[in-house]
Amino acid sequence: MxxxxxxxxxxxxxxxxxxxxxxxxxxxHLISRSESADTASQVIERxxxxxxxxxxxxxxAEIEKSFSPVLDAIDTxxxxxxxxxNNAGTLNPVGPLGKYDTNEYRAHLELNYVSPAVLAHLFxxxxxxxxxxxxxxxxxxxxxxxxxxxxxxxxxxxxxVDMLAKTIALExxxxxxxxxxxxxxxxxxxxxxxxxxxxxxxxxFPLVDDFIxxxxxxxxxxxxxxxEKMVLLFTADNFPHGEITGR
Numbered sequence: 001m002x003x004x005x006x007x008x009x010x011x012x013x014x015x016x017x018x019x020x021x022x023x024x025x026x027x028x029h030l031i032s033r034s035e036s037a038d039t040a041s042q043v044i045e046r047x048x049x050x051x052x053x054x055x056x057x058x059x060x061a062e063i064e065k066s067f068s069p070v071l072d073a074i075d076t077x078x079x080x081x082x083x084x085x086n087n088a089g090t091l092n093p094v095g096p097l098g099k100y101d102t103n104e105y106r107a108h109l110e111l112n113y114v115s116p117a118v119l120a121h122l123f124x125x126x127x128x129x130x131x132x133x134x135x136x137x138x139x140x141x142x143x144x145x146x147x148x149x150x151x152x153x154x155x156x157x158x159x160x161v162d163m164l165a166k167t168i169a170l171e172x173x174x175x176x177x178x179x180x181x182x183x184x185x186x187x188x189x190x191x192x193x194x195x196x197x198x199x200x201x202x203x204x205f206p207l208v209d210d211f212i213x214x215x216x217x218x219x220x221x222x223x224x225x226x227x228e229k230m231v232l233l234f235t236a237d238n239f240p241h242g243e244i245t246g247r
Contacts, residue, residue, distance in 0.1 A: 002081040002235075003074045005029040007057060007119070008088030010036035012191045013139070016227035017085060021235075022046035029070050031055050031088070057088050057115040058107045064122060071126045081133045083234065084123045086116035086161075089139065091193055095204035097152045105153055112157035117164055124168070124179050131177050137234050138165050140183035140244060150205040162244055169242030180239050184230050185246035190220040 004021060008014035010032035018028055018039050024047035030036045031053045040050035051073060055066045074082060089112045093100040120136050127134050143151055144158035165183045172178035188194065188211075197211045205211075214220050233245065 001075060001078045002026045002083070003029070003079045004081075004083040004085065005031065005070060005123075006085045006087060007031045007115075009039055010034050011039075012193065013186060013189060013223050013227060014085075014087040015039050016223040017087060017231060018043055019046065020224070020227045020231040022048040022050075024048065027051065027075070029053060029073065031057070031070065033057070057119075058111040060110045060114040060118055063115060063118045067119060067122055071122065074127075076127070076130060079132060081135075081235075082127055082130070083135045083137070084119060085137050085139070085234065086119060087139045088115065091151070091154055091196065094150045094154075094197070094200055096150060099204075108153045109157055112154065113160045113164075116161060120164070120168060120181070124172075128175065128179065129177060134177070134179040135234065135239060136165075136168070136179060136181045137230075138181070138183045140165075140185045142185055142187065142246075144185075144244075148207065150200075165244070166242055173242075178241075180241040182233075182240045182242065183244040184233065185244065186223075186226045186230065187246060188214055188220045189223045189226050190215065191223055194220060 002025060004026060006014055006018050006028060009018045009030035018030060019042055021028055022043040027049040028043050029051050030040055033056045036052045040052050043050040053070050090108055092108065093104045116138055123136060138161045140161055141158040143155045144162045148155055162183055165181045168181045194215065200208050202208055
């Protein structure tokens with residue numbers, strides 16, 4: 001049995017990832033802030049097991065308490081593969097640093113960096129000694145490699161995730177039963193996030209015209225297509241441990 005946890009599974013890229021993972025022999029633990037019953041029903045239709053968990057990952061002080069039942073539900077006696085896909089994230093607020101409400105920026109950092117870091121910590125702490133395949137995959141972004149006007153928090157949180165994954169990999173290389181980790185950058189995919197970006201004012205996001213154009217010129221790939229490639233990478237024998245890879 002393969003036991004796989006997916007955050008942000010109710011919609012967007014996370015939903016597509018869950019559906020591509022949905023096969024017999026897998027139990028998917030679908031974490032989202034909103035109801036993910038629809039995703040779960042489609043996962044079950046495809047032959048996999050599904051368990052849904054309602055957790056607000058922007059409330060990082062409560063994550064250990066809320067995530068522990070998910071870890072408890074993993075059948076470690078039957079599982080030969082245990083995975084965590086840290087997909088949940090946000091772009092909001094988009095705009096120059098210092099412009100918007102402080103709590104919005106705090107929630108952004110909590111969801112995009114603090115949450116995946118804490119979840120990875122709890123995952124490793126719980127399953128480190130198990131002699132089975134264990135993997136943590138972070139959903140990254142090309143924004144981690146360059147500054148983008150209006151994306152100070154997004155660029156920096158994604159850069160933090162890159163270094164987090166590399167450092168975990170370095171530490172795990174000395175372990176008897178290592179947890180493999182990597183970052184997957186999906187590139188531009190046609191999701192609600194892209195729709196949001198196309199509505200922004202140039203004062204907040206000067207690149208808005210380029211993102212409008214990319215929806216028409218083929219640069220935005222279908223999320224299902226990218227999710228399929230990511231799932232193949234996540235479940236392959238030659239997982240890119242310690243690497244930042246992409247579509």
